[in-house]
Amino acid sequence: MSSKVCEAIRAEVKSFSPYTAGKSIDEVKEAYGLDSIIKLASNENPLGTSPRVQDAIKLYADHAFRYAQVGTPHLIEAIAQYFHIPEDSIVTGNGSDEVIDMLIRVKATPGKNNIVAFDPCFSMYKVQSRLCGIEFRQTPLRDDFTFDWDNLLNLVDENTSIVFITTPDNPSGYAPPVEEIISLHSKLPKECLLVVDEAYMDFAENLDSYSMLPRFTEYENICVLRTFSKCFGLAGLRLGFGAMHPDLAEYLRRIRAPFNVNILAEQAGIAVLKDTPFIEETLRVTREGREYLTKELTALDFNVYPSLANFIMVEAPVDGSYLNEELLKRGLIIRPLVKGYNLSKHLRISIGTARENQVLISALKEILNAE
DSSP states (O other): OOOHHHHTSOHHHHTOOOOOOOOOHHHHHHHHTOSOOEEOSSOOOTTOSOHHHHHHHHHHGGGTTSOOOTTOHHHHHHHHHHHTOOGGGEEEESSHHHHHHHHHHHHOOTTTOEEEEEESOOHHHHHHHHHTTOEEEEEEOOTTSOOOHHHHHHTOOTTEEEEEEESSOTTTOOOOOHHHHHHHHHTSOTTOEEEEEOTTGGGOSSGGGTOSTTTGGGOTTEEEEEESSSTTOOTTTOOEEEEOOHHHHHHHHHHSOTTOSOHHHHHHHHHHHTOHHHHHHHHHHHHHHHHHHHHHHHHTTOEEOOOSSSEEEEEOSSOHHHHHHHHHHTTEEOEESSTTTOOTTEEEEEOOOHHHHHHHHHHHHHHHHTO
């Protein structure tokens, strides 16, 4: 029997389902009686946490009872210096998820505006749009997971407030040339904000060919999102930022919750941006691992999709659920793409360390040879 309070819950909320994460390390250990697990499912940094970040957290641990400085000015200064972008264009958030939420709240009016994205896309675009009462429109990716710009533009009208694109995209790792993004922008209404989510862009080679971050200042209606969860290894601390026109950034600051970035996340972000050896090693391990897995999986008759991210998507020569279960028995966690994507043979594999990648390939050889 539902409570009277819950009977009055908003209609939009009643249709929501909680976010379902993949199996955790502890869950797999318990379910299969294992002591050691290799997790290649969540696109986390294969090297773990930067030593400088660990030192910063220890140093500031006794400051946890204090509120962080409003607006995280020292973090913004560090971001501006590292990425060579203006300080007044930067809005930090409790993960880039929070920046997405603020953009929707600031730009879209319920009952009037709509938001456009590809399908599939990052789930928070849809969740936050619907929660705000905004119509959310999607068009499918092409069969090869590249972007169909014409179909995307067909969904755009004079009431479209935001268009979201993710590059490199998840789960494929595909990234369009930057000229295509600029072309898309030129065809959007002037009032429409193009949000380019570059959560995985750090891992791309030849950044100038793919990233809009060095170019966003040339346009009034482009926002670029970045996160500290992937390359910088801070997924557990929740930190991200948006880079946008200073006037738009000011509106986000007006509605942002005070102290939205906690003091440990702020100091960790500052510390990791100074840890050049950690960042360089992360990129080396990821890029070499991506090349190794692509070569080895291709030799095992997997169809490997080209990726510029810290993961690769593959189409397996056998049922994906079967492979996933067999890998779990061996202590390897990857991401099957049946649920949410309806792709029975497709898997997403995060790039691990050289040893982790080798263990995965050995396990797959063992499983496939037993067929």
